[in-house]
Amino acid sequence: xxxxxxxxxxxxxxxxxxxxxxxxxxxxxxxxxxxxxxxxxxxxxxxxxxxxxxxxxxxxxxxxxxxxxxxxxxxxxxxxxxxxxxxxxxxxxxxxxxxxxxxxxxxxxxxxxxxxxxxxxxxxxxxxxxxxxxxxxxxxxxx
Amino acid sequence: xxxxxxxxxxxxxxxxxxxxxxxxxxxxxxxxxxxxxxxxxxxxxxxxxxxxxxxxxxxxxxxxxxxxxxxxxxxxxxxxxxxxxxxxxxxxxxxxxxxxxxxxxxxxxxxxxxxxxxxxxxxxxxxxxxxxxxxxxxxxxxxxxxxxxxxxxxxxxxxxxxxxxxxxxxxxxxxxxxxxxxxxxxxxxxxxxxxxxxxxxxxxxxxxxxxxxxxxxxxxxxxxxxxxxxxxxxxxxxxxxxxxxxxxxxxxxxxxxxxxxxxxxxxxxxxxxxxxxxxxxxxxxxxxxxxxxxxxx
Numbered sequence: 001x002x003x004x005x006x007x008x009x010x011x012x013x014x015x016x017x018x019x020x021x022x023x024x025x026x027x028x029x030x031x032x033x034x035x036x037x038x039x040x041x042x043x044x045x046x047x048x049x050x051x052x053x054x055x056x057x058x059x060x061x062x063x064x065x066x067x068x069x070x071x072x073x074x075x076x077x078x079x080x081x082x083x084x085x086x087x088x089x090x091x092x093x094x095x096x097x098x099x100x101x102x103x104x105x106x107x108x109x110x111x112x113x114x115x116x117x118x119x120x121x122x123x124x125x126x127x128x129x130x131x132x133x134x135x136x137x138x139x140x141x142x143x
Numbered sequence: 144x145x146x147x148x149x150x151x152x153x154x155x156x157x158x159x160x161x162x163x164x165x166x167x168x169x170x171x172x173x174x175x176x177x178x179x180x181x182x183x184x185x186x187x188x189x190x191x192x193x194x195x196x197x198x199x200x201x202x203x204x205x206x207x208x209x210x211x212x213x214x215x216x217x218x219x220x221x222x223x224x225x226x227x228x229x230x231x232x233x234x235x236x237x238x239x240x241x242x243x244x245x246x247x248x249x250x251x252x253x254x255x256x257x258x259x260x261x262x263x264x265x266x267x268x269x270x271x272x273x274x275x276x277x278x279x280x281x282x283x284x285x286x287x288x289x290x291x292x293x294x295x296x297x298x299x300x301x302x303x304x305x306x307x308x309x310x311x312x313x314x315x316x317x318x319x320x321x322x323x324x325x326x327x328x329x330x331x332x333x334x335x336x337x338x339x340x341x342x343x344x345x346x347x348x349x350x351x352x353x354x355x356x357x358x359x360x361x362x363x364x365x366x367x368x369x370x371x372x373x374x375x376x377x378x379x380x381x382x383x384x385x386x387x388x389x390x391x392x393x394x395x396x397x398x399x400x401x402x403x404x405x406x407x408x409x410x411x412x413x414x415x416x417x418x419x420x421x422x423x424x425x426x427x428x429x430x431x432x433x434x435x436x437x438x439x440x
Contacts, residue, residue, distance in 0.1 A: 026404045027250035027412040049401035049425050081388045
């Protein structure tokens, strides 16, 4: 796992489905929702903040250079509803992160999921499974 | 001489036309406002003037709630799809341009300036909500921007017209019809129902019937009146569901805490990323140097 995590990789492809972030604060048109990057790296910082949280991950390229990637996600209360606590992602942890990249090629993406070294996977999309009785909160509404 | 006379006549025609147009518009606004007010007053009359609730009779709306159906004003229709609102030609054209711009990647939201959502958009904001129900007043708290919408149920009327001005959450008065809170809201700022949805004018007014339909659901039956954007009142039903996540609380929500969203010169939404010029580090907002934000060129 460690070896796999340390080997930084970028995979971009067309996806049949993507998560839809609840972003009340800004447009998400800067993200390419048809593409997904998958990056292995080390957590540098977890900004557990409003209006959005940012996970900063240092990624080592094949040539040995490092790049800090920013993964944007929802604010603290939405993440908590998805089971992502401030203590869930700590600086120095090795992770594999998936996200929808910026269209302009800069190193940032809308967070889709984080795979931790212990095998667990965190996803902000889980927020929508935290309604009463386990019912999806953002499912198509009842007429 | 003839030219002067012609110009005088032309000026007079313009003045008269402007006067007539203004009067017509004022009458149109008045008619719609009257319709909205009439709707509210009829409901009040049917309720026998409303139920005077005492502390022991207040409905239990405690707990934390959130929107069902994302940020759609009409939950039946996804954002960026054709709306169920019957729009006037001007607002229909605006909406079509908004969708076309979005398809080109051009979309900007005033919320990104950290401005409040405004009402009735306020109803579509996701995240957490809470109700504080008192006999004379209901507070409807929205986590986003830590906004509180105050609905007065003590029998007062709206703010007098000569003191009224557009407000972020409007001027809301209401009454109880049994366990249903009926609300009339006027004096709103112009805005949009949400991104990918139409705009409304500052002449918008709203009648709501809010009721807890079961232990985990509060329903808001909404009728929107707006003489500038709608050709007929828009009726939708929105639902708020109870959230049961342990240890969840509504905390102070500061939009400036970590906002590095900027408007690009072409009108698109963009970020300033950590390490780039103008980035405002959330860890250094209080102690760090002040930096002007500029979009990346």
